[in-house]
Amino acid sequence: MTSSIEILISAQNVPNYAHPGDAGADLLSSEDLTLAPGERRMVGTGVSIALPDGFVAFVVPRSGLAAKHGITVVNSPGTVDAGYRGEIKVILLNTDSQVPYDIAVGDRIAQLIVMPVTRAVFVPVETLPGSHRGDGGFGSTGYSSPTNGNQS
Ligand SMILES: O=c1ccn([C@H]2C[C@H](O)[C@@H](COP(=O)(O)OP(=O)(O)OP(=O)(O)O)O2)c(=O)[nH]1
Numbered sequence: 001m002t003s004s005i006e007i008l009i010s011a012q013n014v015p016n017y018a019h020p021g022d023a024g025a026d027l028l029s030s031e032d033l034t035l036a037p038g039e040r041r042m043v044g045t046g047v048s049i050a051l052p053d054g055f056v057a058f059v060v061p062r063s064g065l066a067a068k069h070g071i072t073v074v075n076s077p078g079t080v081d082a083g084y085r086g087e088i089k090v091i092l093l094n095t096d097s098q099v100p101y102d103i104a105v106g107d108r109i110a111q112l113i114v115m116p117v118t119r120a121v122f123v124p125v126e127t128l129p130g131s132h133r134g135d136g137g138f139g140s141t142g143y144s145s146p147t148n149g150n151q152s
C-alpha cells in the first residue's frame with residue numbers, strides 16, 4: 001500500500017501521477033524551446049513546493065524520453081531540498097548528436113519522486129570497523145553471472 005503525504009504547492013501545472021502506485025509525478029515544461037543536438041538547458045516547470053522537514057524530492061528522467069529521443073536529466077537525480085522554495089528546474093540534455101528535440105509548454109519533461117530522508121551525524125574516527133566487502137568496489141566482484149564460475 002503506497003503511503004502519501006500532503007505537500008503545499010504553487011504551480012501552473014500540478015505534477016500528476018499517471019497511474020496509482022507510480023513513484024514519479026510528471027513535471028511539465030513551462031517553456032517552449034528546442035534542445036539542439038548535444039545541448040544542455042535549464043528548463044522551468046512553474047512548480048514550487050514546501051516539502052516537510054525530513055523529506056527530499058528527486059528530479060529524475062523519463063525513460064521514454066531517454067529511450068526514444070536521448071533526452072536525459074544531467075544531474076539525475078536532481079535534489080530538491082526540503083527548505084527550497086524556488087521554482088523546480090530541470091537540467092535537460094539532448095544526448096543525440098544529430099536530432100534536435102522540441103519541447104512545448106505542458107510537455108512532460110521529467111518526474112519528481114518524493115522520499116523520506118535521514119540526515120547523518122558524522123562521527124570522525126581513526127579506524128573504521130571492518131566489513132565483509134572491505135574496500136573492494138568498482139567491479140571487484142566481476143561482471144558475468146556469479147554462478148558460472150567466471151568472475152572476470
Ligand atoms: O534538478 C534540480 C536540482 C536542484 N534544484 C533546486 C532545489 C535544490 O534545493 C536547489 C539546490 O540544489 P543542489 O544542492 O543540488 O545544488 P547546489 O549546486 O549545491 O546549489 P546550492 O549551493 O544552492 O545548494 O536547487 C532544482 O530545482 N532542480
Ligand SMILES: [Mg+2]
Pocket residue numbers: none
Ligand atoms: Mg547544495
